[in-house]
Amino acid sequence: MREQPEQQAPPVQRLRIRYAKRGRLRFTSHRDFSRAFERAVFRARIPMAYSSGFNPHPRISYAGAAPTGSASEAEYLEIALAEVVDPAAVATQLGEALPPGLDVLDVVESPGGSLSDRLEASHWLLDVAADPAATEAAVAAFLTAESVEVERMTKKGMRTFDCRAAVVSLAVVAPEQGDADAPVRPGLRLDLVLRHGVPSVRPDDVLSGLRKVAELELGGQVLLTRAAQGPLHDDGTVGDPLSF
Template sequence: MVRQQPEQQAPPVQRLRIRYAKRGRLRFTSHRDFSRAFERAVARARVPMAYSSGFNPHPRISYAGAAPTGAASEAEYVEIALARVVEPESVRVALVEALPPGLDVLAVVESAGGSLADLLQASSWLIDLPLDLATVEQAVARFLAAPEVLVERMTKKGLRGFDARGAVVSLRTSATESGSRLELLLRHGVPAVRPDDVVTGLGLSLGTALPLYTRLAQGPFDEASGTIGDPLG
């Protein structure tokens, strides 16, 4: 018996890029959990999604540059493809109502083309540590003076070692009421260096305490000025 070919879906007529935040307890949402919540949200919001062709069509959603589980973020991005043209602001309002508080849609714009992932070239982070400023300053000075800082992290392909120093554009310290804070500007590359890799490379003794990571921005990186642009701009 010849298997019937699946129906071919029409190509998308519009693409929207979305910036959202992970806040509060929702920072512990994994990427898989968020993708499930987001797919349910676009269905509840009745966003006219375009679907892939094949025997198991799925909504055309592209995720890029997701923050690690446990990190808060003000700059997460996703792109969706639609079957009909809509007003981006109406999609933002509908998704705000459909997603739980803490997964907050901040902006929706029409895609200008190209790859969203290619625009996410660097990110800026705040890292709050339960350690005194002098201790952290000494560790940062050693880190920045080193030509490379090798760290290891477990990946899907097993334990992998890489240089955490080469990805760091700048790293500054300041005091807080509960300890100290790092301001980190991180260049994206392969392999991807995460903010927790930088903390590992600092060699600080944290005991059972956990740093608090917050991504403030990610986007195209201007080498001349050392600034991050807006990927939705």
């Protein structure tokens, strides 16, 4: 019989981490990031806990990753450790080991429970190049519609779904001056809060919905930035999942 693998000791501490994807690193896929993060914890000598089995791997749980190509200030993961460490020290060590653009923002001890369950909604900022009046009209038409069906290619083929139901709020606002990632051409900013669910609705699905309801024309670069991700409050704002 095949010899059974050694069983790893259970974790003694869990840490939750918020990190950002900025600049060119927004084009990093989730798979590429996970590889970069595993290399970073190894270089930083973080005392990771490992899974049992024939191919042990560090215990890292990812939650709510942003689509490839979008920037984010609110990406989350949880790591399990074999030793009790200072979260602030881990933040510093990982910050030095990760490439610029993948930036650790917060590290806190996990209170237990599911991190994914705390990620109920996302607050997105969409910088677009479009006519202001046409954009306002498209947003108004979108919000008054009972449903807006769009199509997106998935791993299981083309899928049609309603993107309106997931939209908590959508408004046209002026872009902040001095944004490093703002479009080169003059544009507008859409302020969007999306409720997480099944099927998962992404910001580009909402843009497709705006094109459908009002034939809105978007020219030039479109920049998607997740500003926050966490619990959905009764007033429609998105809270901090690391705050209890």
